[in-house]
Amino acid sequence: MANLQDVAQRANVSKTTVSRYLNGSLELPKRTAEAIDAAIRELAYVPNAHARRLSLGRSETIALMVPDIATPFFSTFVAAVEAEADRRNLSLSLHATLNRREREISYLDHIRQGRADGLIFITNHFGDAALAEKINTAGPCVVVDEDVPAARVPKLFCDNEAGGHAAGRHLAESGHRHFLFIGGVDEMISGARRYAGFLRGIREVAGAGARVERAAGPYTIAAGRIAARDFVARGAERPTAIFATSDELLIGLCEVLHESGLNVPRDVSVVGFDDVGPLHLFAPAVTAVRQPVRELGKRALELLLGHKPDEHGTLPPEELLPVTLIERNSVAPPTGSA
Numbered sequence: 480m481a482n483l484q485d486v487a488q489r490a491n492v493s494k495t496t497v498s499r500y501l502n503g504s505l506e507l508p509k510r511t512a513e514a515i516d517a518a519i520r521e522l523a524y525v526p527n528a529h530a531r532r533l534s535l536g537r538s539e540t541i542a543l544m545v546p547d548i549a550t551p552f553f554s555t556f557v558a559a560v561e562a563e564a565d566r567r568n569l570s571l572s573l574h575a576t577l578n579r580r581e582r583e584i585s586y587l588d589h590i591r592q593g594r595a596d597g598l599i600f601i602t603n604h605f606g607d608a609a610l611a612e613k614i615n616t617a618g619p620c621v622v623v624d625e626d627v628p629a630a631r632v633p634k635l636f637c638d639n640e641a642g643g644h645a646a647g648r649h650l651a652e653s654g655h656r657h658f659l660f661i662g663g664v665d666e667m668i669s670g671a672r673r674y675a676g677f678l679r680g681i682r683e684v685a686g687a688g689a690r691v692e693r694a695a696g697p698y699t700i701a702a703g704r705i706a707a708r709d710f711v712a713r714g715a716e717r718p719t720a721i722f723a724t725s726d727e728l729l730i731g732l733c734e735v736l737h738e739s740g741l742n743v744p745r746d747v748s749v750v751g752f753d754d755v756g757p758l759h760l761f762a763p764a765v766t767a768v769r770q771p772v773r774e775l776g777k778r779a780l781e782l783l784l785g786h787k788p789d790e791h792g793t794l795p796p797e798e799l800l801p802v803t804l805i806e807r808n809s810v811a812p813p814t815g816s817a
Contacts (some may be wrong), residue, residue: 481522489518501526505627533630540570541780542595546578546603551726551755552772553601556624557647559776560599567784580610589612592780597783599623603698605666606630621707621783623775626668633786634797635779639669642768643676645804646722649766651684655720655748656810660693661706661732662724662752670695673724673752696728703731710741710747719747719813726753729765744811754805771800 482579487494492511499505500744502516518524519814520650521650522813538682539764543560545553564571576582583602587610597619602610650658660677663670674693681689692708696702703723710717723729729751743749743763751758751767758765778800786795 481524483524483526485522486515486518486524489522490514508696509736517688526791531712539568540572540595541783542572542574542581542590542598543588544574544576544598545601548573548575550614552770554588555772556601558777559773563777563780567780575716575794576602576808580604580607584613589619591617593662597621599779599783600627603626603663609624611615619786621779621786623779624669624769633782633795635775635782636668636797636799637770637775638802639672640679640751640801642746642770642804643673643678643722644680644723645676645678645802646752647677648672648684648770649680649806650720650722650748650750650810651681651802653688653720653748653810655718656685656688656813657718657720658692659706659710659721660691660724661721662694662696662698662728664695670724681742690718698725698727699726700731700734704729704735705731707732707735707739711735711741717747720810721747721749722752723749724752726751726756726758726767727765729758730756733761733765745814748810748813750810757803759807761809765807765809766807767805771802775800 484494487497487766490497492515492723496505496513498514500507515588517544530768531744539565543557546556547553548557574586576707577588598621600620600622601624603625606625608629612627614622614627614630614632621718622630622632622634624636626634626636647658656660658681660674663673667672678691680692696706700809706728710721721732723732729749732749733743737748741747749767752770754767754769755772787810
């Protein structure tokens with residue numbers, strides 16, 4: 480196989496000139512550049528990727544750490560980052576942590592050894608100080624979707640508070656006054672903000688007399704089933720409207736409601752969050768707050784590649800992407816209302 484020296488001899492230039500031309504650090508006269516290009520074609524020269532990375536001082540690889548790749552949200556996010564990395568001729572190193580802190584720490588140590596030029600990090604649990612310190616020393620990094628409070632890196636979230644507000648206001652405007660919020664815990668930015676927005680939206684319409692209950696838990700199908708069974712067991716004292724704050728929670732909820740013979744929206748109105756799964760194919764189609772997951776992935780890589788801390792170490796404020804309420808057929812006035 481032809482090497483860099485062969486190309487240099489054929490083009491009658493130095494090996495350094497060819498190397499700098501190929502990595503984009505040298506602008507040559509047109510005739511010289513054409514001679515190098517012709518030599519590369521004639522010799523069928525293929526650049527050595529490892530040598531190129533060494534010469535540039537970077538790996539041309541981005542690390543992406545996510546809790547899971549089986550759920551629609553994370554698989555869609557990974558696909559969006561992969562597509563943007565491919566467009567920029569970068570490789571992607573994917574790490575699925577199973578949402579376990581010890582795996583996150585292990586992968587962060589791996590990345591600190593220079594195996595990637597930057598990291599896009601997502602967790603789905605509360606991020607403590609030790610995890611934040613690992614992130615702060617891992618090199619260029621962007622925290623996405625869920626906060627690690629002490630991490631001093633750029634952060635990118637969807638507007639969870641606005642999404643909760645839209646859901647609460649929509650249900651209250653439909654006549655509901657007794658609500659159930661499913662999902663999230665106060666230590667996680669998504670749960671806390673969605674709940675705060677939900678309360679604000681309800682009270683803008685229904686006032687302080689509205690009754691709001693909460694079933695906290697992870698964003699999983701199993702947690703949705705548990706909350707739904709508790710809901711069904713309450714009989715006549717049940718809330719008339721439910722806000723299930725992830726696609727997975729919604730799936731678990733709808734499974735149990737269907738098994739119990741409860742009809743949506745006749746017996747209870749339902750609003751979801753994420754809208755990454757095919758909620759329009761549910762019976763009935765489910766109203767949901769849509770997160771722009773593909774844009775979230777694309778923007779995360781843009782932030783990572785474009786971020787440069789200023790001389791004072793000041794970080795930009797967190798960036799929020801807008802969400803949208805998609806109205807379908809799962810919300811109606813409570814039974815017996817005018």
